[in-house]
Amino acid sequence: MKNHFIDRLRTSGLRPTKQRVEICKILFDRKETFHFTIDRLKKIIEKNTKSKISLATVYNTVHAFKNNGYVKEISLHGNKTFFDTNSENHHHLYDQETGDLLDIRNEDILLSKVPPLPKGKKIKKIEITISIENNSHNQKK
Amino acid sequence: MKNHFIDRLRTSGLRPTKQRVEICKILFDRKETFHFTIDRLKKIIEKNTKSKISLATVYNTVHAFKNNGYVKEISLHGNKTFFDTNSENHHHLYDQETGDLLDIRNEDILLSKVPPLPKGKKIKKIEITISIENNSHNQKK
DNA sequence: AATTAACTTATAATGATTCTAAAGTAGAAG
DNA sequence: CTTCTACTTTAGAATCATTATAAGTTAATT
Known part of the structure; x- marks a missing residue:
């Protein structure tokens, strides 16, 4: 549930904002590993919440998660960067x-x-x- | 020497232009494997020939070499694409x-x-x- | 030498990512 | 509960790598 994510964010020094909790839900509230690109994540968030989120927020948050070891960047050919919730x-x-x-x-x-x-x-x-x-x-x- | 590259280009269906032969010299006229990015290659060419080469030509030629199996693209994190003369x-x-x-x-x-x-x-x-x-x-x- | 398709070039266009500056919000302190 | 401040979000601009375009140039064929 929500509190779980809030703790996770807090221990990383990240304020649990509405946007970050929403991203957590999508990334970590699942059994299977999730592979994604920034713009796909953005689309999923906007579909789930029926509202817009800034592209910069998605970038910033995913990078914060990466720096805190919650997600991993994957090296693949091609223009877009992939991330993996299995870190x-x-x-x-x-x-x-x-x-x-x-x-x-x-x-x-x-x-x-x-x-x-x-x-x-x-x-x-x-x-x-x-x-x-x-x-x-x-x-x- | 030069003829070697010209043959190599010809057999790949590539016309041996001045620019392509110059790129061949830099990429293949060496003992060791060479790892490079497009813009580094461009700088080396311009230093060697003391003249300008179009960025598009470098891209086109390297991609042609890639398609013909002369160079290999390498997956690494980061924004720039690396190539390797060891294919x-x-x-x-x-x-x-x-x-x-x-x-x-x-x-x-x-x-x-x-x-x-x-x-x-x-x-x-x-x-x-x-x-x-x-x-x-x-x-x- | 004339012809033509392939090539190079400068520049514009695109697409991903990062930066910026202004407006909004969470949490601390009173 | 209000005020204050630092952190966040946001939209849009800026940047960087790469690709597309269109016009001029060149290699190879006649």
Whole structure:
């Protein structure tokens, strides 16, 4: 419920405004991971509340959530930036044909060898994206 | 030398213009892999030739090379698109602090388990990016 | 050399993201 | 409960990367 989000915002130093709570509802009030772009999120908010929200507010709030570790930015080709409400370390299956983006569970993937790192450096993050396509592509003749 | 590039362009159906040959020299006349953004490439060309080149030409040519498999687009966070003259299947080490981007050789990395794919889909491409940072971050107390 | 399709160019258009400055609101203090 | 202040939201302008356009230029063919 609402209080849950308010606590979450407070502990991040964010004032629980009407807009932020509304965004929280959409992003975090769900079982499944949610992948979104800023403008899609904006459209959903406006449909849900039947009122306008400023684009800048959506950007600011999502970035605040990102900085506080509630959402994660995803690297994909293309012009728009995607975010993911699953901020744990995990990976993605991406279908460029349909635009579908699916989380890969940690137990479903295993990187068993990593390269030597430059002196004085350590791993900060590993991102694996597996792009998929229909079986019919490049079929054997 | 020059003829090498001209052949390479011809076999891709690209006319070997002055500008394209110049871009070829910068991209392919080197031992090491080269990672670049469009505007950095433009600056290098202008420095080398001491004359201007149109931004649109750089974009068009790099995209033509991409479509012909001479360069590869790299997914990284951030606003600018990076390209890589190593168009083989390979992966990257990325140091966000310095902006350094290094190729990982195929024998230095091993993905030993991949997730189940949706029905009728197959793997098209796998991209792994390992972000690194200085050892001094989050040091044990 | 003449012809033509491909190419380069400068500039305009677009689209995503960020900035700005003014008006609104949450929370603290009285 | 009112006042005050700092934080927020907002609309619109500004910016940045990229793509489109239309006019002039060039490579290759005759």
